[in-house]
Amino acid sequence: MKIVVCVKYVPDAAAHRKFNADYTVDRVGVDGMLSELDEYAVEEALKIRDADESGEAQVAVLTMGPDIARAAILKSLQMGADSGVHIIDEAIHGSDSVATSLVLAEAVKRQGAEIVLCGMASTDGSMSVIPAMLAERLGMPQVTFASEVTVEGDTVRVRRDGDAATEIIEATTPLVLSVTDQANEPRYPSFKGIMAAKKKPVEELTLADLGIAEGDVGLEASWTRVEAYAERPPRSAGTIVTDEDGAGADQLVEFLAAQKFI
Amino acid sequence: MSEILVLVDHVEGAVRKTTAELLTIARRLGEPAAVFFGSEIDTAREALKHYGAERIYVLDSADLTDHLVAPKAEALAQLVETQQPAAVLISSNAEGKEIAGRLSIKTSSGLITDAVDVQAGDGGVTTTQSVFAGGYTVTSTVTKGTPIVTVKPNAVTPQPTEGAAAEEAVDVEISAAAKTARIVERRQRAATGRPELNEAAIVVSGGRGTGGDFDAVEAFADALGAAVGASRAAVDAGWYPHAYQVGQTGKTVSPQLYVAAGISGAIQHRAGMQTSKTIVAINKDAESPIFELVDFGVVGDLHRVLKSATEKALARRS
Ligand SMILES: Cc1cc2nc3c(=O)[nH]c(=O)nc-3n(C[C@H](O)[C@H](O)[C@H](O)COP(=O)(O)OP(=O)(O)OC[C@H]3O[C@@H](n4cnc5c(N)ncnc54)[C@H](O)[C@@H]3O)c2cc1C
Ligand SMILES: Nc1ncnc2c1ncn2[C@@H]1O[C@H](COP(=O)(O)O)[C@@H](O)[C@H]1O
Numbered sequence: 001m002k003i004v005v006c007v008k009y010v011p012d013a014a015a016h017r018k019f020n021a022d023y024t025v026d027r028v029g030v031d032g033m034l035s036e037l038d039e040y041a042v043e044e045a046l047k048i049r050d051a052d053e054s055g056e057a058q059v060a061v062l063t064m065g066p067d068i069a070r071a072a073i074l075k076s077l078q079m080g081a082d083s084g085v086h087i088i089d090e091a092i093h094g095s096d097s098v099a100t101s102l103v104l105a106e107a108v109k110r111q112g113a114e115i116v117l118c119g120m121a122s123t124d125g126s127m128s129v130i131p132a133m134l135a136e137r138l139g140m141p142q143v144t145f146a147s148e149v150t151v152e153g154d155t156v157r158v159r160r161d162g163d164a165a166t167e168i169i170e171a172t173t174p175l176v177l178s179v180t181d182q183a184n185e186p187r188y189p190s191f192k193g194i195m196a197a198k199k200k201p202v203e204e205l206t207l208a209d210l211g212i213a214e215g216d217v218g219l220e221a222s223w224t225r226v227e228a229y230a231e232r233p234p235r236s237a238g239t240i241v242t243d244e245d246g247a248g249a250d251q252l253v254e255f256l257a258a259q260k261f262i
Numbered sequence: 263m264s265e266i267l268v269l270v271d272h273v274e275g276a277v278r279k280t281t282a283e284l285l286t287i288a289r290r291l292g293e294p295a296a297v298f299f300g301s302e303i304d305t306a307r308e309a310l311k312h313y314g315a316e317r318i319y320v321l322d323s324a325d326l327t328d329h330l331v332a333p334k335a336e337a338l339a340q341l342v343e344t345q346q347p348a349a350v351l352i353s354s355n356a357e358g359k360e361i362a363g364r365l366s367i368k369t370s371s372g373l374i375t376d377a378v379d380v381q382a383g384d385g386g387v388t389t390t391q392s393v394f395a396g397g398y399t400v401t402s403t404v405t406k407g408t409p410i411v412t413v414k415p416n417a418v419t420p421q422p423t424e425g426a427a428a429e430e431a432v433d434v435e436i437s438a439a440a441k442t443a444r445i446v447e448r449r450q451r452a453a454t455g456r457p458e459l460n461e462a463a464i465v466v467s468g469g470r471g472t473g474g475d476f477d478a479v480e481a482f483a484d485a486l487g488a489a490v491g492a493s494r495a496a497v498d499a500g501w502y503p504h505a506y507q508v509g510q511t512g513k514t515v516s517p518q519l520y521v522a523a524g525i526s527g528a529i530q531h532r533a534g535m536q537t538s539k540t541i542v543a544i545n546k547d548a549e550s551p552i553f554e555l556v557d558f559g560v561v562g563d564l565h566r567v568l569k570s571a572t573e574k575a576l577a578r579r580s
Binding site: 098165167261 | 265366394397401448530555568571
């Protein structure tokens with residue numbers, strides 16, 4: 001069984017994230033990392049691989065992004081993935097979700113996969129649409145936002161905690177699966193894992209390798225256009241009181257009443 | 263005037279407030295037409311009419327409701343094909359965004375997710391999004407196909423107006439390929455009697471600082487008619503169900519008033535509440551980052567402050 005995990009390199013949420021002059025997200029000028037939510041996808045893939053009785057299951061991680069995005073692959077390999085694929089091409093810069101899903105789908109086809117695993121959202125864009133778009137493009141069933149996954153032969157069963165109900169969903173491979181941060185507890189790379197990662201194969205591919213025309217991706221090919229952006233003005237400093245002799249509750253209620261919440 | 267398709271979000275026919283919001287927005291852009299999936303249109307009809315639906319497309323088929331998103335996207339794509347709407351509006355929740363994603367590919371149309379505002383603009387719609395945990399606002403337009411926009415709760419105040427609500431049953435062909443992910447079991451969440459978390463005007467959330475005792479948080483919420491939320495630390499500890507988690511991997515809320523009790527204000531928590539109009543925090547640590555966000559903060563023990571504030575709030579009411 002082959003499992004392909006899509007992992008994204010994202011700017012650190014704790015750093016000051018910003019935009020480039022062309023309105024794209026600055027991925028180079030700020031500290032970045034493997035998206036934390038994709039660690040859950042890598043972990044789930046490793047669990048499925050290790051439970052596979054044939055012993056022949058393989059986990060490949062796939063990322064699309066600039067040179068430094070390789071760090072996302074490396075971290076996944078350190079956790080225990082077997083190989084990496086890095087799609088790197090100047091023309092990709094500025095791609096939206098539609099173009100990103102096109103590139104990832106072609107790369108998945110080239111690899112072949114019984115299970116395509118994704119995170120529930122990227123921590124920068126947070127659109128949560130790539131897995132659905134991938135399923136659409138690959139013509140595979142989608143089982144997304146899984147909080148619990150069981151694989152038995154070619155049947156995948158997941159629990160999805162939705163807005164109004166909890167659902168159990170079943171599908172057969174090949175399929176696209178995404179997991180939430182409830183699904184598992186991602187492992188930390190061990191020293192052994194870190195050493196082993198250095199020897200694992202990472203393949204670099206360009207758009208040409210995937211048979212994708214440059215004009216189909218990137219900022220120009222985007223089906224949406226950012227017209228403007230503005231940094232949110234800092235909130236004006238609020239009133240802070242210290243609760244002494246129970247006065248805090250009085251002041252809180254006064255404030256809420258003045259704002260007509262009570 | 264062109265139609266604006268609004269995908270109805272409902273639970274067994276009970277139309278969600280977000281749908282009333284979408285219909286209100288649709289009126290700015292064209293003629294609101296509701297798309298209803300399921301068999302409970304009799305329950306939903308009045309609400310859709312009341313918020314201005316001129317037309318209601320009813321698609322009643324088990325193919326649509328027994329499977330995950332793919333058939334719904336297929337059905338919507340067929341409607342887009344036949345009706346040629348000027349835009350499609352969908353609620354920004356997990357399922358809504360996935361339907362939108364698939365629809366975008368199927369119809370070769372630009373997609374904007376998580377809009378906090380939508381206005382009529384040159385050549386279509388102009389959307390506003392709040393990105394990077396509320397740090398930036400971005401305005402965008404769609405340049406290809408039929409604009410597909412998913413809209414966050416509380417983007418507008420729903421405005422009632424009677425629509426014609428002309429009903430049309432629509433038959434769609436759902437392919438076998440779209441029916442490959444089956445819902446084999448569905449457990450509806452038990453109602454709490456409190457407002458829905460992402461629809462509520464007021465949300466009171468508790469964090470690790472509650473020490474596992476949510477009584478004071480719940481009592482204060484009830485005194486204000488609020489929904490109850492929780493931080494991930496409180497959810498991970500098993501103190502409150504995951505469905506109530508606020509933040510990056512929980513719900514995004516944008517109420518008139520957000521009260522954070524015993525929550526430090528980590529970036530992932532902020533991502534889910536930073537756009538709240540008024541923010542109040544109770545935390546015993548004056549250095550806690552949550553105080554950077556607040557309009558009003560109390561440094562003190564949350565149990566003590568909330569218990570006393572609940573009594574005072576109730577006393578004022580009566
Ligand atoms: C990938 C990822 C996703 C995440 N998603 C989310 C998410 O969706 N939502 C979320 O909330 N978090 C999320 N987190 C976790 C987040 O980083 C924080 O760990 C979490 O928000 C902390 O919760 P807390 O504020 O309740 O706890 P803490 O940070 O431990 O803060 C507890 C606070 O309570 C105060 N306190 C203690 N006792 C009292 C008392 N008696 N009275 C008053 N105050 C008291 C303390 O001073 C402290 O400030 C995510 C993390 C990751 C890595
Ligand atoms: N550039 C990328 N490279 C690889 N995987 C990606 C990329 N962008 C998104 N993904 C995958 O799609 C998931 C959802 O991303 P998004 O739709 O952007 O929120 C992520 O958790 C990843 O698994």
